[in-house]
Amino acid sequence: xxxxxxxxxxxxxxxxxxxxxxxxxxxxxxxxxxxxxxxxxxxxxxxxxxxxxxxxxxxxxxxxxxxxxxxxxxxxxxx
Numbered sequence: 144x145x146x147x148x149x150x151x152x153x154x155x156x157x158x159x160x161x162x163x164x165x166x167x168x169x170x171x172x173x174x175x176x177x178x179x180x181x182x183x184x185x186x187x188x189x190x191x192x193x194x195x196x197x198x199x200x201x202x203x204x205x206x207x208x209x210x211x212x213x214x215x216x217x218x219x220x221x222x
Contacts, residue, residue, distance in 0.1 A: 149190045152183045159183075 159180045162168045168176050 147186060149187060152187050152190075156180055156183045156187070 159176050163173070163176065
């Protein structure tokens, strides 16, 4: 899963789901497909979580920077 992206994982999950829903998976491969789907879901959940954390950090940093800039502007106006 080294080169796996969220989009590729989602695409593969959709493919597996379609195969299962249309009953195009033989019973011998069903377990393999389900295991792969679980791996992909874990990957996607981890990716979503890490992305959420990164976005929150970026927004916090942006908010701090914005407050500092406003504080600097207030000080300049006082002079």
